[in-house]
Amino acid sequence: MTRKAASSRSAGHPNPVTPDIIKDVAIRLFSERGYPVIGMRDLSEAVGILPGSLYAHIESKEKLLLDIVTSGVQNFTEVIAPIVESDGPADQRLRQAIRAHMRVLAVTLDQTRVTFHQWHYLTNSNLEQMVAVRGDYENLFSCLVAEGIDDGTLLGASRPKVSTLSIIGVLGSATEWFSPTGSASADEIGDSIADVVTLGLATR
Structure with a gap:
């Protein structure tokens, strides 16, 4: 398993993380709590990966x-x-x-x-x-x-x-x-x- 794949499966996430998965989670969080309130750490925790690993999939919030x-x-x-x-x-x-x-x-x-x-x-x-x-x-x-x-x-x-x-x-x-x-x-x-x-x- 590559380091990227391992980071995508960290924090107990069962499947490899994709940009679409991150987008779907962000939609839910932004809708529930608002864009300004949600930080990259909130997003990474909800997805199930380390904060730094998000940047392998998205450019910025x-x-x-x-x-x-x-x-x-x-x-x-x-x-x-x-x-x-x-x-x-x-x-x-x-x-x-x-x-x-x-x-x-x-x-x-x-x-x-x-x-x-x-x-x-x-x-x-x-x-x-x-x-x-x-x-x-x-x-x-x-x-x-x-x-x-x-x-x-x-x-x-x-x-x-x-x-x-x-x-x-x-x-x-x-x-x-x-x-x-x-x-x-x-x-x-x-x-x-x-x-x-x-x-x-x-x-x-």
Whole structure:
């Protein structure tokens, strides 16, 4: 057994440690206790390896956060982008996008909580990268609002960006109250959110 493999199995960890395992543990700890509170020692103890061994798998705690939040946003853009690019009235596609968002949230709740509420702990180029990725997500809803105004299915608001940010704000806050094991499914919650959103932007 190599020294690297031995260190990965230290502290009683039964299997070789991988970056994905570290990422999953970090998501849980950051979600439960917050990024600033969790140190490298906390992370290494939870994974089951020595603190110095973490650097064989990750560059830094901030780079780990960057990976979590960028992939967290991409979880949503990957399923919402095809809806935006599809045919049909924009208000119906907006409803589909909101339902898709809630389906992703149902299976990535911890990661999404970190993604939407702790990305601002990033600094410098890491922050710039996250802002760009987040901008791609925002643009999807911006496109739907703009197309809804054009096709007459959504109200021609004087400030469409406010409408877009309001939708994103509602979806972002869902991490604080939505439960995948609750009485209502992700689709049902998505429809309820869409009812409120489309009612506020409805032309009829």
